[in-house]
Amino acid sequence: MMMIEMRAIRKTYRTGRVEVEALRDVNLDVDRNEFVAIVGPSGSGKSTLMNLLGCLDTPTAGAYRLSGESVAGLDRNRLAEIRNRHIGFVFQNFNLLPYASALENVELPLLFAGLPANERNERATAILEKVDLADRMHHKPGELSGGQMQRVAIARALVNRPTMVLADEPTGNLDSVSGRGIVGLFQELHAAGQTIVMITHDMAIARIASRVVQIRDGEIVEDKSAAA
Amino acid sequence: MRFAAAEIALVLRLFQADLAHQRKRIALTVIAIAWGTLSIVLLLSFGEGLKRSLSKGARGMGEGVAVVWPGATTRAFMGLPSGRRIAIREEDAELLRRCIPEIETLSLEYARHIPVTAGTKSVNTRVRGVEPEFGEMRNLHPQAGGRFLNAPDMAQKRRVVFLGEELARDLYGTEDAVGRAVQINQSSFLVVGVARKKLMMGMYSGHDRTQATIPATSFKAMHSDAEVGNLVYRPARPELSGRAKAELYRVMGRKHHFDPEDTRALGLWDTLEMQRINRDVAVGVQIFLGIIGGLTLFVGGMGVANIMYAVVKERTREIGVKMALGAKARQVMLPFVLEALLMTVIGGILGAAIALLLIFGLAALPLENEAFDLLGRPTFSPVIAVTTALVLGTIGAAAGYFPARRAAFVDPAESLRYE
Ligand SMILES: Nc1ncnc2c1ncn2[C@@H]1O[C@H](COP(=O)(O)OP(=O)(O)O)[C@@H](O)[C@H]1O
Ligand SMILES: [Mg+2]
Numbered sequence: 001m002m003m004i005e006m007r008a009i010r011k012t013y014r015t016g017r018v019e020v021e022a023l024r025d026v027n028l029d030v031d032r033n034e035f036v037a038i039v040g041p042s043g044s045g046k047s048t049l050m051n052l053l054g055c056l057d058t059p060t061a062g063a064y065r066l067s068g069e070s071v072a073g074l075d076r077n078r079l080a081e082i083r084n085r086h087i088g089f090v091f092q093n094f095n096l097l098p099y100a101s102a103l104e105n106v107e108l109p110l111l112f113a114g115l116p117a118n119e120r121n122e123r124a125t126a127i128l129e130k131v132d133l134a135d136r137m138h139h140k141p142g143e144l145s146g147g148q149m150q151r152v153a154i155a156r157a158l159v160n161r162p163t164m165v166l167a168d169e170p171t172g173n174l175d176s177v178s179g180r181g182i183v184g185l186f187q188e189l190h191a192a193g194q195t196i197v198m199i200t201h202d203m204a205i206a207r208i209a210s211r212v213v214q215i216r217d218g219e220i221v222e223d224k225s226a227a228a
Numbered sequence: 229m230r231f232a233a234a235e236i237a238l239v240l241r242l243f244q245a246d247l248a249h250q251r252k253r254i255a256l257t258v259i260a261i262a263w264g265t266l267s268i269v270l271l272l273s274f275g276e277g278l279k280r281s282l283s284k285g286a287r288g289m290g291e292g293v294a295v296v297w298p299g300a301t302t303r304a305f306m307g308l309p310s311g312r313r314i315a316i317r318e319e320d321a322e323l324l325r326r327c328i329p330e331i332e333t334l335s336l337e338y339a340r341h342i343p344v345t346a347g348t349k350s351v352n353t354r355v356r357g358v359e360p361e362f363g364e365m366r367n368l369h370p371q372a373g374g375r376f377l378n379a380p381d382m383a384q385k386r387r388v389v390f391l392g393e394e395l396a397r398d399l400y401g402t403e404d405a406v407g408r409a410v411q412i413n414q415s416s417f418l419v420v421g422v423a424r425k426k427l428m429m430g431m432y433s434g435h436d437r438t439q440a441t442i443p444a445t446s447f448k449a450m451h452s453d454a455e456v457g458n459l460v461y462r463p464a465r466p467e468l469s470g471r472a473k474a475e476l477y478r479v480m481g482r483k484h485h486f487d488p489e490d491t492r493a494l495g496l497w498d499t500l501e502m503q504r505i506n507r508d509v510a511v512g513v514q515i516f517l518g519i520i521g522g523l524t525l526f527v528g529g530m531g532v533a534n535i536m537y538a539v540v541k542e543r544t545r546e547i548g549v550k551m552a553l554g555a556k557a558r559q560v561m562l563p564f565v566l567e568a569l570l571m572t573v574i575g576g577i578l579g580a581a582i583a584l585l586l587i588f589g590l591a592a593l594p595l596e597n598e599a600f601d602l603l604g605r606p607t608f609s610p611v612i613a614v615t616t617a618l619v620l621g622t623i624g625a626a627a628g629y630f631p632a633r634r635a636a637f638v639d640p641a642e643s644l645r646y647e
Contacts, residue, residue, distance in 0.1 A: 054552065056551070056644065057641035076557060080556045081556070083551075084553065089552045091646065095545070095644070097549070099241045099242060099245045100241065104238070109553045111559075112550070112554040112556070156553070
C-alpha cells in the first residue's frame with residue numbers, strides 16, 4: 001500500500017465567472033520514506049497540490065487515499081484529525097503564532113490532539129532540542145531569526161510524529177546560509193526515515209531529494225527518481 | 229479540561245495582544261457592558277425596593293383583613309322592598325364568630341369624630357371603640373413602653389386610650405404620652421400606648437396615625453346610641469377569604485332578611501385582593517425595569533460581538549494555521565468565546581461593583597423622606613445577583629459564539645495562501 005495515492009485529480013477554482021484549472025488529471029503515488037521535490041514555475045499548481053495532499057482542501061474530481069484511507073466526503077473535524085495525526089506542515093512564511101513562545105507553538109498540535117500538559121511539554125522540549133533550539137524555547141517568534149523560526153516550524157511539524165512532512169518553499173524567505181541549514185535538517189530527517197514532500201523553486205534543493213516531480217500548467221510533466 | 233486550561237493561558241495572552249491593538253475600542257465596549265450591568269442591577273434593585281415597599285404598605289392595614297360596613301339592599305327579598313338600610317348590630321359579632329369557622333378573628337368598630345384634648349391642645353379627630361383583637365389584626369403595634377387595649381380594659385369598660393403616633397405628637401409634642409390623661413367627651417382617659425410608625429397604603433376612614441382607639445365597651449358607655457360602624461375580620465387562611473365572605477353574606481342575610489347574593493346590602497372590602505394586585509403590579513414593574521436594563525446590556529453585548537468579528541477577521545491566517553495543525557471546530561472557537569466572556573466579565577464586575585456601591589451607599593444615607601417611604605430604597609437580592617449573572621453570561625457567550633462560528637468556517641487553504 002502506497003502512503004499516498006492520487007488518481008485523476010482535478011482542481012478548478014471559480015472566482016466569479018472566471019474558472020482556473022489549477023490541476024488537471026494528476027496521478028501521484030508516494031511511498032514511505034520518499035523525499036519528493038515538487039518543482040515548477042510560479043502558478044503551475046504546486047501549492048494547490050500541496051493543499052490537496054495536506055487535506056486542507058478537497059479536489060474537484062478524482063480520488064485521494066492517504067495511508068489507504070479515502071479522504072473524500074469527510075467532514076471538517078475528521079479532516080482536522082487526519083491533518084493532526086498524519087501531516088506536518090512547513091510554510092514559506094513560517095506561520096508561527098506571534099504571541100506564543102517557541103515552546104507553545106510547538107505544543108499546539110499536541111494540544112489539539114488532547115495530550116496532557118506534562119506530556120506536551122516533554123515532547124515539545126525534546127524536539128526543540130533536536131533542532132538546536134534548546135536555548136530559544138521561551139522566545140517569541142519576533143525574537144528569533146528567520147532560520148530559527150523555520151526550525152521552530154519544523155519542530156512543530158514533527159512533534160506529533162506525522163506520516164508525512166509537507167513543506168511549501170521552506171527556504172523561500174531565508175538567506176542562503178539559513179536556507180542551507182534548513183535543507184541540511186530536511187536531509188537528516190529523511191535519512192532518519194521521515195517521508196517528505198517539498199515544493200521548491202530551487203533546483204539545488206531538488207537535487208538532494210530522492211525524487212523530483214515537475215509540474216507545469218497543472219499537469220505532471222516529469223517524474224524522476226534519483227539513482228540510489 | 230486540560231485543553232481548556234492551556235487555552236485560557238493563551239487567551240489571556242491574546243487578549244493582551246488585542247488590548248494593545250484595539251485599546252480604545254475594547255475600553256469603550258467594557259464600559260458599555262459595565263453601564264449595562266450597572267443599569268440592570270440598579271433597575272432590578274429599584275424594582276425590588278418598590279416591591280417590598282408596596283407589599284409592606286399593603287400589609288400596613290393588616291395582613292389579609294376584610295372590612296364590613298352597613299349598606300342598603302338593591303333587591304326586594306321575601307316581601308321586603310329594595311333600598312332598605314341594613315345596619316350591623318352588636319350581637320352580630322358573636323353570631324359570626326360562632327357560625328363561621330373560616331373567620332379566625334373579628335372585631336366591632338364604633339367611631340365618631342370628636343375633640344380629644346390634652347391641656348391646652350385639642351384635636352378634633354376620629355375616636356374609635358374596638359375590641360382587643362383589633363390591634364393585632366389591624367397592625368397597630370405600640371412603641372416601647374406602651375401597650376394596646378386588652379381584655380380587662382374591655383370587661384371593666386376602662387377609660388384607657390391608644391393613640392396614633394401623629395395624634396400623640398400633636399397633643400404632647402416630643403414628650404412621652406404614656407401615663408398621661410386626655411379628655412375625650414369630657415371624660416378623662418389614660419394613655420396606655422402610642423402606635424409605632426408604619427407604612428399604610430390602603431385605608432378606610434383615614435390613617436391610623438391620627439386616630440384615638442378606646443375599648444368598645446367604654447365607647448358604648450359614653451354613646452349608648454352608637455351604631456356599629458365596621459366589622460373587621462381576618463380569615464383563618466388567605467385561601468379561605470372567598471368562603472368567609474360568602475358565609476358572612478349568608479349568615480347576615482338570614483338574620484337581617486336580605487338576599488345573600490345582594491352584595492350591596494353590606495359593604496365589604498377584602499384587602500387580600502389589594503395585596504395581590506400590588507404584588508402583581510410590583511412584579512410587572514420589576515420585569516419591565518429588568519428588560520430595560522437587559523436591553524442596555526444587550527447593546528454592550530453587540531459591541532463585544534463587533535470586536536470579536538473584527539478579531540476573527542484579523543486572525544484569519546492564524547485560524548488557518550491552527551486548522552492546518554489539526555484544530556477542530558470546537559478548538560478554533562473556544563478562544564474567541566473565552567475572550568468575549570472575559571471582556572463581558574470584566575465589564576460586568578465593574579458595573580456590578582459600582583451598582584452595589586450606589587445601593588449600599590444609598591441605604592447608609594440617613595434620609596427621612598416620603599419618596600423613600602413610598603418607593604422604597606433600591607434593594608439588592610440574591611435573585612438579582614443570579615439573574616444578572618445569567619443575563620451577562622448569556623450575552624457574553626452569544627457575543628463570542630457567533631463570531632467564533634464564523635472562525636470555525638474559515639477555509640484553511642484560502643487563509644494560508646501566500647504569494
Ligand atoms: N483560491 C484560489 N482562487 C482562485 N484561483 C486560485 C486559487 N488558488 C490558486 N489559484 C490559481 O491556481 C493556479 C495555481 O496556483 P498555485 O497552486 O498557487 O501555484 P504555485 O504554487 O505553483 O505558484 C494559479 O493560476 C492561481 O492563480
Ligand atoms: Mg505557491
